Amino acid sequence: MTGTNRRRTVVKIGSSSLTATEGGLRREQIDYYAEELANIAATGEQVVLVTSGAVAAGFARLGFAKRPKATHEKQASAAVGQALLMQAYNEAFASRGLVVAQVLLTRYDFSARGRIRNASATLEELLNRGVVPIINENDTVSVNELKFGDNDTLSALVANLVQARCLVICTDMNGLYTEDPRKNPNARRIDRVSELNDDLFRMAGGSGSSVGTGGMRSKLEAARIAIRGGVRTFIGRANAPGDVLRAATGEGDGTYFDAELQKLSVKKQWVGFHSVPQGRVVVDDGARRALAEGGKSLLPAGVKQVEGDFHPGDVIEVALEDGKRIGRGVVNYAAWQLQAAAGLSSEEVLRRLDVSRIEVIHRDEWVLF
Numbered sequence: 001m002t003g004t005n006r007r008r009t010v011v012k013i014g015s016s017s018l019t020a021t022e023g024g025l026r027r028e029q030i031d032y033y034a035e036e037l038a039n040i041a042a043t044g045e046q047v048v049l050v051t052s053g054a055v056a057a058g059f060a061r062l063g064f065a066k067r068p069k070a071t072h073e074k075q076a077s078a079a080v081g082q083a084l085l086m087q088a089y090n091e092a093f094a095s096r097g098l099v100v101a102q103v104l105l106t107r108y109d110f111s112a113r114g115r116i117r118n119a120s121a122t123l124e125e126l127l128n129r130g131v132v133p134i135i136n137e138n139d140t141v142s143v144n145e146l147k148f149g150d151n152d153t154l155s156a157l158v159a160n161l162v163q164a165r166c167l168v169i170c171t172d173m174n175g176l177y178t179e180d181p182r183k184n185p186n187a188r189r190i191d192r193v194s195e196l197n198d199d200l201f202r203m204a205g206g207s208g209s210s211v212g213t214g215g216m217r218s219k220l221e222a223a224r225i226a227i228r229g230g231v232r233t234f235i236g237r238a239n240a241p242g243d244v245l246r247a248a249t250g251e252g253d254g255t256y257f258d259a260e261l262q263k264l265s266v267k268k269q270w271v272g273f274h275s276v277p278q279g280r281v282v283v284d285d286g287a288r289r290a291l292a293e294g295g296k297s298l299l300p301a302g303v304k305q306v307e308g309d310f311h312p313g314d315v316i317e318v319a320l321e322d323g324k325r326i327g328r329g330v331v332n333y334a335a336w337q338l339q340a341a342a343g344l345s346s347e348e349v350l351r352r353l354d355v356s357r358i359e360v361i362h363r364d365e366w367v368l369f
């Protein structure tokens, strides 16, 4: 038992499943997914839809020949396309007797506790009233540094927020392959993943289509977040009647990622995935071992470099000297204090500085990626 809600499923549909290369919505696809979700809802399951496609639906209407690259052009396309997307979903679900609601979220909303609490209460109310919430990123207000960009991460955060029993990520490929099958036709599909390690991330490439953005890499990132929140995750394809229900019940055409039994506490989920890091420290190999293998706290002696302007209580990211990010935690030092303490023994730090806790990041406030 993972503590998840056994009657809730989050389905994410990518741009590549909804739109044509030249832009515009494929109405038959919207209809297909509405039918699939309505059938799942008819089993008594509460369904949340996270959908991309606003930019892809809107750019042609704005006169662009292909998906634009500049942020303001994508935002304008999304503003046009989001209305088209909702109009299409609204009609498709209404004809199946279901009410839909539009919920637009940003990364910033997840990092601000008050905002995400309100979003969560809204989703609960909608779900309890039998409404299908349709979620997308609020593209027109998202700033570059804080953008989800693709909706894979967003769907994982939503799945954890509503404590879904399963996250179904629908895309144009039937799962994770040992290499992008568009580049290597001999690549092999991986059916089930019980431990998401670096080797799998190395297999995953970027988007293979001209409308998608995240590719397999961002889907794996999403799976990592969801499984650590206790949500089993499916990445794969759905195109025949019943495919989405099959995906949600363990018989889909794709890759399954087992939920971690020891799911992260809500606080650690916030530290690891919702918060916006205010800085970064680079640590040496001894500190890496302590954090990654020893389950220990980060001490000043292992800190090599300090970046950003943070204060005690902020979340910072921890990286290795080769740039690899290994996790995040709540820092007990201000950036200027840590600059002075970096590399020193704990006794030396206590002699020189007035810090409330010697640990740079305490193990209880640390999340390993």
Ligand SMILES: Nc1ncnc2c1ncn2[C@@H]1O[C@H](COP(=O)(O)OP(=O)(O)O)[C@@H](O)[C@H]1O
Binding pocket: 013, 014, 015, 016, 017, 150, 170, 171, 172, 173, 175, 176, 177, 178, 179, 180, 181, 182, 203, 204, 205, 206, 207, 208, 209, 211, 212, 213, 214, 215, 216, 217
């Ligand atoms: N190892 C891999 N296995 C499967 N697909 C991969 C892999 N690496 C990269 N991809 C690419 O990821 C694409 C799906 O991601 P994306 O284009 O972002 O879709 P979506 O719009 O559904 O989010 C696939 O079409 C495929 O070309």
Ligand SMILES: N[C@@H](CCC(=O)OP(=O)(O)O)C(=O)O
Binding pocket: 013, 014, 015, 016, 051, 052, 053, 054, 055, 056, 078, 136, 137, 139, 149, 150, 151, 152, 211, 212, 213, 214, 215
């Ligand atoms: N919020 C954007 C999502 C962009 C996007 O392409 O995402 P995805 O298809 O999930 O990789 C939109 O609706 O166009």
